[in-house]
Every structure is written in C-alpha cells, then in structure tokens.
Amino acid sequence: MLENYIKIAWKVLLRRKFFTFVSLFGISFTIFVLLVATSILDHAVDPGRPQINQSRILVADRFMATDSARNSVWMSSPGFMLLNRYAKTLKTPELVSIHSGSNTYFTYMEGNKLNFTYKFTDDTFWQIYKFNFIKGKPFGKKDYNEAQHVAVITEYAARKYFYQTDVIGKFIEVDGTDYRVIGVVENVSKISSLIFSDIWVPATTSKDDIDNEFMGSFRLSVLAYSPDDFNEIRNEWHKHLRASVADLPENMVRLTTLKCVLKSNEEMIAELLIEPQENFDSKTTDQEQVVETAGISNYQLFYLVIAGVMLLFMLLPSINLVNINLSRMIERNSEIGVRKAFGATQKILVGQFITENIILTFIGGVISLIAAGITLSIINNSGIIMHAHLSLNFTVFIFGFITCVVLGFVSGVYPAFRMSKLHPVEALRGGSK
Amino acid sequence: MIKHLFKLIWNRKRSTSLLMIEVFLSFLVLFGVLAVFYYNYSFYTEPTGFEYKNIWNVELNWNTESDELVREKLIQLDLSLKNFSEIEYHSFCSRFSRPYSSGMWSTGLTNEREQKISTVFNLADDNFTKVLGQKVVEGRWFNDEDIAAALNPVVINDALRNEYFGENVSAVGKKIIDKNDKGDVVETYMVVGVIDHYKYRGEFEKEYPLLVQRLSLRDTSIDAGWNNNTMLLRVKPGTGVAFEEKLVKYIVDLTKGWKVKVDPVEQLRESQITEKANSILVSSSIAFFLILNVALGLMGVIWYSVNRRKSEIGLRRAIGATGKKISVQIIGEAVVLGTFAIIIGIVFAMQVPILSIMDTTVGIILTAIFSASTLIYLLITICSLYPSILASKIQPIEALHDE
Amino acid sequence: MIKLENIDKVYRTKTVETLALQNVSINVGKGEFVSVMGPSGSGKSTLLNIMGLLDEPTKGVVSVEGNIIKAYRDKEIAKMRNRMIGFVFQSYHLIRDLSVLDNVQIPLLYRNMPSKERKQLAHKALDRVGLSARKEHFPSQLSGGQSQRVAIARAIIGNPEIILADEPTGNLDSTMGNEILDILIDLNKNESTTIIMVTHDERMADKSERIIRFFDGCQVN
Ligand SMILES: Nc1ncnc2c1ncn2[C@@H]1O[C@H](COP(=O)(O)OP(=O)(O)OP(=O)(O)O)[C@@H](O)[C@H]1O
C-alpha cells in the first residue's frame, strides 16, 4: 500500500512541477526558519561545555529590595559581600560559586585599540563550569584566598593579545593591572552570557570595595547534588537571606522586602523573553523583613509562548499549502472516483492524501535541513553571535522532524477530507481521462 | 461586470474563502512590518539635534574615593585638557545625558493647566553645545552668569516649551515649578534658553520634553558618581587611536588609577543603527519570503483555475468576448477577492491605534495600511497577470474538447 | 443477484427537482447479461450507480445477493463494491500517473494482498483482455480500445460477481466496440459473471439475454 502511495505521490509531484516547486519552497522556507530559531534556542537552553552540569545548576542574578512604605524599589545584582557571607556558607549544594557580570575595558597595543571582557570569579567557578583547558589550569583556592594576580583567558583573547596561545606565565593587562596567565580555555559562546568572557580573574583582586557591597554586580551559581535538591537549597538560601538583613547598609534598613531568586537555566531563559511579574507584598509594613526566594517557574508558559509563535508562523504557509492542495485535487477527481468505485473507504483515501503530503513535506524538510546547516555555519563564522557553535544536533533534528509531520498533517488534513468526501458519482462525471 | 464577478466569487465561496484568509494574513504581515518600519523611520527622519562626527565619549570610573577628592581631580582634568591641541572643546555631563546613552532619568512636571508632562532630565556644563552643536533658538546656553543665580538655571527643548508654556510662547525668563504628588514645591527652575532638539538616545528615539540642568564641577551639591563621570570631547578631524591612547594614559596618570573608557560617538551611533537595521532586516526578510511564498501559491491557484475553466473561457470567447476582456475578468476576480481580504485586514489593523497597542500616531498606521493595501493589490495583479495572459490565448475551439 | 424494489431517485437543486428514477423494480439473476437502453437523460446511469452502490436511492430497497443494503455506511459499502462489483466506464477513468499494471491492481490494493500476488493476478487479467504486451505503458500511450480493455481487466481482477458497464463502447468505433463486447460476452459465458451494460446501440443490446428499457425515469417493458 505504502509503496503505491509513494509511487503516486512521486508522479503527482512530477506532473505539476510549478506547484511542486511552490509547495517545496513554502515548506522548506518555513521549516528552515523554525530550524534556525530552534537551534539558537537549543544552544541557549543546552549549551553543552562548559555548562555540562546545567541541569543541576541554580543561578541568582537579580537582587531586589523594596521599601513598601515609601514605595521605592532598589534593583540590581547581588553584591559580593552578601553572597560571600551568606551564600558561600550554604550547606545543601555541592558547590557554590560567586562571579561578577561582564566588565569591558580597552587596551592600546601598537596603535590598535583592543576591547576585552573580563569577569571576577572564585575557584569553585571552574568546578561548576567545566571549561576546556587548552593550556595550563584554573586558579585554585590558594590563589583566590591570597588574591594572586592570575588570569584564565580564552584562546581568542590569547591570539588577540599575544598572537599565539602558548602564553602561560606571560602577563596580560586587565583594566590597568597586570595579571599572569595561568590557563587558556576554549572560547565560550556569547549566548551563555552568564559565563561568557575573554578573561577571568580572582574576585579577591578587585580594586573596588566589594567586601562592603550588599548590592553590586555579582551572580551566584550553585551546583546541586541533584535537581531534586532545588527546593531544599532554595529554602536554605531563604533562611540565609533573612539573616543577611543584619548586614544591610544604613541607608537600606527601612527595606521591608528582599528578593533574590535562585533560578534554573530554563527559568533564566524564560525571563529573557517574558519579564516576570514582580508583585510587591504591601502587607508587610511594620519593619518586618520579608525575604523571597521562590522561583518564578513560568517557564512552562515560556514554552507555550514559543510554541504559539511557531504555530502562528506556520499558519500562513499552511494555508498556502492547503490552497495549492485543493487546486491540485480537482484534477484528481477521476482517480478518487475510481478508487472509491473499486472499494477504497474514505479513511483509506484520507490516509493516502495525507501520506502524499507528508512525503512532500519531508522532501522540503531535507532541503531546509541543508539550508539551515549552511546558514548556521555562516552564523558561526560571521561572529554575529560571538564564538557561537550552533549546530543541527539531535534535539534540533527531532524538532525539525516533528515540524515536518505537523506541517504535512495540518496542510494535508483539510484537502484530504474534502477529497475523500467527494461523491463517487460526482467524481466520475465529466469525461476526463 | 463587477456584479458578474461578485456572482462568480460567491458561487465559489468555499474555495475562495481560504484564498481570502491567505491574502488577509499576508496583509496583516505586511502591515505589521511596514508599521514598525514607518514607526522607526519617522523617528529617524526627525533631527537628533546633535553632531556625531569627531566627538568622543569618555567614561570615567573611580573606585571608592571621597567626593572632594573626585571633584578635585575632575577640576584638574578640566583645566589640563585645554593644553591638548587635538581637543577643540570638552564638556562634562551626567551619564544619562550623553549621546546614545542607554539610561534615562525622567520626572513628571505639571504645568499651569495642570497637565502632567513626562520630562527627561539632563545635566550638562557650559561647553555642552560647543561640543555637540545643539542649536539654541531662544535665550542662551549656560555660562558664567549662571554661577550665582538665585533660581536653578535650566535650558529646555522646544518640545517642553510647547507643552509647558504653549506653542511658540517665549519661555526665557519664566519659571518651571517641580511639584511632588502632594503639591509641595520641590524645586523651581528658571529657563535661560531653549534648544530646538536633543534626542540624546539616538535616531530611533522619540523626542521627549527635555530639561537640562547646569553641571558645575565645583558645585558641592552634586554627588560625584554618574552625575559627572562622563566627558565629551570635540577633537580635531583626523584624530585617531594614537591620541586616544595618549589621552587615556594621561588621564590615568593624572587621576592615579581611574578607569577610562573612550568611545567615538560615531561608533556608538553606528552600532546602534546596525543593531536596529539588523532586526528590521531579519523581520522584513522573513516577511518577504512569507509573502513571496503566498504570491507563488496565489499565482499557482489562479493559473490552475484558468486551466480548469478552459471550457468556460473558450465558451466566452465563442460567444464573442475578446482576449482582453477575458484577461480583465481573471484579474478582476482576483482584485475583488483581494479587496474583501484587505477590508477585513483594515478592520483589524485599525485596532492598533484604537486599542493603542503601539505608541504611534494615526498617520503612521494609515500610511502602513495604505502601503500594505497597495502592495497587496500589486501582488494580486502580478500574480494574476500571467494566468490571465494564458487565459486570453485560449481559443474558442477549446470549449469543445474538455481535457 | 441484484434486486431493486420500488426505487425512486430524486435530485434536488435549489430550483428544480428531477425525478431521475421512478418506482423502478428490477431483479437481475446470477449469470445474466442485461442491457439497459433508453434516450439520454432517462436515468440509465443513475440506475447503474445505484446498482453499483455508488449512490443511494431516495426511496426503495436495494439488495445484493440477498443482503438488503440498509445503511449506506462507507466502510461496509466500500467492502461490498470491492468484493462483488466491477465497474467499466464510458471514459475509461484510468489513473494517468500509474502504469497499466498498477492501474489494474487497484481493486486488490484495498484487500491487503501482498504485492507479488497482486502482480500475478494483474498479469492474468491483462492476458485475459489480450493486453499482455502493454503492461508498462501509461494510459496516455494507449488507444481508446486498449484503454477500455485495461479498464475491463481492472474490473475483473478482483473476480467480482457483477460487472456494471456504463456505455463501455460509447467512445469507440464499431470494430473496437465489438471487441470489447466480445470480452464481456466471454466473461459472461465462461465465468458466469453477471453483466449489466448500458448502451445506445441496438445491435449490441441484441447480443444480451435481456433488455431493460427506460423512458423518463420509468421502466418500459
Ligand atoms: N447530480 C445530479 N443533480 C441533478 N440532476 C441530476 C444529477 N445527475 C443526474 N441528474 C438528472 O437525472 C436524470 C437522469 O440522468 P442520467 O445520467 O441517469 O441519464 P442517462 O440516462 O445516463 O443519460 P445519458 O444517456 O445521456 O448518459 C437527468 O435528467 C439528469 O439531469
């Protein structure tokens, strides 16, 4: 049966080449756009190395303090002092790391202006995030505690600054201070903005007064033993945050609500696209300090929104395909009539036409896969997204497969029903061959 | 003729309704892309009010230092920059006053007619216009006369003058009063001048009513920090990275370890425009392919229906219709169908200003509707042109054998 | 074999109501060769469609091999058509995208038969109509008579009890027409297949055992 379907499908496709071209064009283009979009999304959700522990990591990057009596809000990232005193002491996670946001600086070399990004981190950072070391090693606890001026740099930074990667022991200027290079790592994709950088140095070498910063520019990454521990970790962090009130700077003691949420990777990405609703609880007025640590967990909504957008995007091409299919169906009246007269049920006919359409979609899918592969490698090489390594991995491939089926199905069902509903007497009337 | 076309379309309503939905959706896509484009373009064409060539933005960052020390160093810097022949003028301002700044500081001002005007506040010194070249249309920019002024001297832009005092009413010498929610006076400003434009956040930003306060490095009431950590330089044409390096070294030495970041304003502008252009490019090329897809499909469907109706068309020819008449009929049918789709589309598109989904003027929406409709008509005509030519070539005999 | 009792068929459109068949009762026995004649528009095709279960009568009872068709449920009707009835149409209705061999196999497709067996039966059916040499041809490469022979091969491949032929020779010249008729007669004689044929040609009708005449939707005897 299937063999017969394929035979017919192939013949039908070859017969009206213009239509086949239009159909394939629409299908390939649609799936192509969706493939590129998913591969970027997938790269963000599951970037692989260095974030291979992704599923066990929780991150806090925002800090919010509200003074509900005065209706004023402070928003920033948590400060070093807050995290160092109250997060480093967390018992439930396997590892805790504090690292800063991106800082950029310029340096001048032989009449050229070089632009680098650097981050302040600690020793555990390298244990949570598994960077690929090309040369040397990361800085350890001793380097960190003694505030050694040592740096880990990327291959990219090494080539830009030293014109080579064999640079262990050489000195690099980071924002006005010289650091000794002790490790060279593979480049990190800019999509992983949390850890993306050219250079990493121990936070203890910062010239800023970070030891007194309650709010500042640091982020917290914790590695749980297992994702099941997330709630326990959040609860412990909640307690610690409550205790941190003791260290609030003077101008902030009035603050009634502190919020610093530990988020999973999915929640982080969801936040980029859907701003979380920040509700202030105004019932807590009498100097009571309320601490919030619960996750937003609206990332299900996020996936829904993404799926919705994709379906919406598929709507126009689908209708176009339906129209083309409906047009094509008229010349197959006689075929439908004959099949019905010789015993095909409606169900069989629907099956046949949907199969035909899905075959067509899959041809389009293959074309789009090739086009997407080329486009992604262009994106990777062009540096639009720095150091990105977008690829058509298994997830993206499966997604492409599913979209093919959905598109083939959606655009095939209605015409197939119209076709199969055709009255055999009607279909056989008119003397076409 | 028109009635005849309506009849044809009505009798085939089942197959045409889907085509109509398709054209309708295409209209919405075109409308959306064009509206966003016109929206940005309308801002782009409005003057920013400042020059961007040969101007450098210098951001200074100091660690925890006392305000006095910072102020002392800034004054020293201010005086010493005059010695560089490469620098024509330099000016200090707040971080939220420089060109292409990402931040914004705004407050609501209430005028005498009790209208609330959301106003952007800038903070800049006496040399600001010399560097950026804003045009003063009334009064003057800040100068030494303002040093001991009794009321806080301010320069405002045209937009604020029009909203606060009324269209084309002279503002110089008048007061602007800043009250809080309870109606208490927080601050009283004295307008000393009016500039025409200063869209400091760049080309793609709306021009907000603007109030510029005077920055003086010696003023101890201004906290050191983002209020005075930005410096703008007008350099001699052709000054390059070599001088930049020299200058950065000089400032670092002078200030004993401040961090200095230099960005030519032209580069800031370029990167902002590139970013905007890229996003428009991506969305419009996706829209283009969607529409192309639809266009090809439409052409196919029309061509098909011509093929199917060969006998009908042959008959019309036999009865005496000219080839041209047949062409007009085929195109006419498509245009009538498109008109229905566009009418539905316009009903939807009009919801944008009605529900104020986008912060736009009705003019932009109407332009977008108009051009989207034109494009759809163009598209439909082009798509039906080729099939209609084929149809006009059908011979009367073909009515007889119906293949 | 096929029995029609008091069949009415009314076509309703917005403006007119056509009574295509009016109180028609026919009983065709096993192995009979029946011709149906009558002027154009008298309801012959309508009758054949109803006999072939392609269409539902407005009133009356149809029974095939003693089974009364009560509900025209797609699945059961399709199965009956598939097992018991073979159709031959005036304008052949071959599927132009399939080769002769594939076209002939169509009824067997809906019987879940392995493809090898299908092919064997197709070869046999084509031999039967004398077209073994044209198996890989496509319908567009065949003459009218050849096309109709393929259509007959398709109709007989499933070994149906009944063949319904609506003007099978209508598009053919008389020699070709006679060839086709001979095949049908041969089937009727040797396989005792019931054959019901619509024709406008008295000489052809004369070769059958019984002639049913129609006028304006009514049977005239
Ligand atoms: N789908 C339909 N809708 C309305 N009327 C119909 C329909 N099909 C057939 N008729 C009418 O039913 C009557 C019988 O038609 P039928 O096709 O059975 O005639 P016929 O005897 O086969 O004629 P011919 O010899 O020309 O093939 C005709 O008057 C025709 O107009």
Ligand SMILES: [Mg+2]
């Ligand atoms: Mg007939």
